Amino acid sequence: MALIYKKVCVIGLGLIGTSILHAIKAKEDKNIITLAYDINSNHRDIVSKMNIASLVCDKIENAINDADLIILSIPVGSMSNVAKLISSYLKEGAIITDTGSTKQSVIKDIQPNLPKNVHFIPSHPLAGTEYSGPQAGFGTLFENRYWLLISDIETKKTKQLGSFFTKLGAMVEIINANYHDRILAITSHLPHLIAYTIVGTASDLESDLKNDVIRYSASGFRDFTRLASSDPIMWRDIFIHNSDAVLEMLQRFNEDLSDLQKAIRKQDADKLHSFFSRTRSIRKKIIDAGQS
Amino acid sequence: MALIYKKVCVIGLGLIGTSILHAIKAKEDKNIITLAYDINSNHRDIVSKMNIASLVCDKIENAINDADLIILSIPVGSMSNVAKLISSYLKEGAIITDTGSTKQSVIKDIQPNLPKNVHFIPSHPLAGTEYSGPQAGFGTLFENRYWLLISDIETKKTKQLGSFFTKLGAMVEIINANYHDRILAITSHLPHLIAYTIVGTASDLESDLKNDVIRYSASGFRDFTRLASSDPIMWRDIFIHNSDAVLEMLQRFNEDLSDLQKAIRKQDADKLHSFFSRTRSIRKKIIDAGQS
Known part of the structure; x- marks a missing residue:
């Protein structure tokens, strides 16, 4: 099943990040390339061995620089630093999303740090378990769960991102950050x-x-x-x-x-x-x- | 499997009471007779149709008067009234227990209302679900769950009652009411x-x-x-x-x-x-x- 984006980068290889990789892999789309990075080298090694990403990168810029879609699955307290870190490597027109549980703070921390020629669409999958870390992920985590997109209006780009999450099993809705x-x-x-x-x-x-x-x-x-x-x-x-x-x-x-x-x-x-x-x-x- | 008591009476046909009847029935002990009563005639009708008790009685005294073991599976606020109601019908030497979630109050409400020639041993199965009523019960509810007996000392009678609960699948321990x-x-x-x-x-x-x-x-x-x-x-x-x-x-x-x-x-x-x-x-x- 075609998954809309050609190169998808997942930053942060915990429960949510690895579940996204599992879910993408389960779709058996030969045209998609997944790039993965975590600041913790141990997590990178585990994910390499799990064989759920096309490439696990040792440097964040290598995971980012050719990606069409970048998903930040990291604690919300790290969003600002990571946005600063990746901003100069982003491809023109790249879509950046995140999976954090607080949205006003994430917008405040990410948006000002990104270049003008990329698109940030915050999101939040209402899915999880009490387990954490790269071994906690599984491909059906998002099935029949809401994945909220944060936007004031629906655009071609929010629709595309929504379709991508729908293909991972989720039910997508658009809501406002404060709400x-x-x-x-x-x-x-x-x-x-x-x-x-x-x-x-x-x-x-x-x-x-x-x-x-x-x-x-x-x-x-x-x-x-x-x-x-x-x-x-x-x-x-x-x-x-x-x-x-x-x-x-x-x-x-x-x-x-x-x-x-x-x-x-x-x-x-x-x-x-x-x-x-x-x-x-x-x-x-x-x-x-x-x-x- | 022999279940220690010959005639077991269950008063209160909610989740716990019917689960006890299911669990006894599952043991296929042909020598045991189960007698059931609930103040709500609708609950009695449901349990009659479920065929999990030897006899569902329309009057509480008929359920009580020949029973070796009486189990009160009723809200703790009803213990005092029910104890008064049954006290003159109890067979000499009968064992009375309850399944309530508060033990000091139940002892205070039941013990003074019983005749001297019967034995009250409070108990509490640490088992349940969010469902209630006669259709909520099931025979494996007590499996691998603690069933606490309230007593300051272990006696032949507490041992027997404990063995009975063990045969229903529970793990039995004796503890103090205040604790x-x-x-x-x-x-x-x-x-x-x-x-x-x-x-x-x-x-x-x-x-x-x-x-x-x-x-x-x-x-x-x-x-x-x-x-x-x-x-x-x-x-x-x-x-x-x-x-x-x-x-x-x-x-x-x-x-x-x-x-x-x-x-x-x-x-x-x-x-x-x-x-x-x-x-x-x-x-x-x-x-x-x-x-x-």
Whole structure:
């Protein structure tokens, strides 16, 4: 299946970057060349051995300089530096995208550092697992998942990029950067922050209790430890770079949690029951939306 | 496989009660008789048609009066009333257990209402799903899950009951009621409270944003909606009946969350990174403990 671009470069060989390489390889398009680079030489060696890229480059400029599409799958805190690093090597007309979880910060960090004759279209695949690193990737990661393109208008170039992501299995939609950041703050960033917090709280318990918390970890806590085992650098960067939206959602969350805390203290059974009944319907909507 | 007791009565035909009936039936022990009752006649009809109990009784006393083992799989808020209701029908020497998620409250609500010639041994299977009702049960629910017996000492009767749960697939351990309630507060009750809260927070967002939160629900939030779709009556009762331990854990959680909130506000990348790195190791321990 023809994949629109002739030379695709992936910078950053973690879960997302290697999943993109796997997904491209699975399409068996003989006309596409994939170029891969990671700052970590160990990751480059692993990906070389995996044989999922046409070429793993030891220097970033060799991966970049003839590419039609460059995908930056790196922590959002590294976007500014990498944009500066690659800017003088980019081919005229190249498309640059990224896969970061914060979009206003990425636009601010990348756009001013690029030459005028290339096109930056930020994007974000809503897909992932708690695993990280080059061995974590797999070719079906994006299937039936949304891949959001950030643009105020639809153009020929956004359509092309969208088609490329669609061929990797994703459902593509175009949304605005600020709106993206608020949605992700409540659907992904705040849940991860809370999961990290509660697992941290548990790890501070007296040691007998802590050991049995691990031993008898019931559902609930087990799910939270899964989220709280995600890549610490990636998440550090997300909270630093989407702090406004995260702090807004956190404030709303804290108000609601205080209400429930008071209801428990006052033994207000009716209030608890009505709150817990209301949240059930949201789950049903997610199942109906096919995203469960 | 012989299942120790001749007549086993299950009161409450939700996820846990019907899973027990499924698990007993799967053992194909021709000498065991199972008696079932639920206050909801609709649930009784469903279980009759499912053919997983020897007899579904329309009156609780008929289910109780000849049983060797009575299992109360009902919300913890109903324990006191049901204990009063059944106490005069219990056979001498009968064993009564329950499957509730709070143990100090259940002991306080049941023990004083029982006659002296029966034996109450509280228990709690650490197993469940987000589904509820008689159709939610399945026979392998307890396999490789802990089933905690609450007792200060091991006796012939706790050993027998433990063997029975082991035959249903569970791993049995004896622990103290207060300790149980604190462990469950952090591993199960607090995570559910937080999941209910965040899903409630999302459902209060302005309506465009809320719809797209559902549409684009990323991992994190999706997991929380699963927890927040659990049975509202069961959870109302748990928070009312384990309020001391839940409020203690909630206070610890709030302190930790405030710390992280401050770190985000101050853009303290090092603090976030070190916190997120620490929680990773807890996940690894849970995986090593075979409970992931």
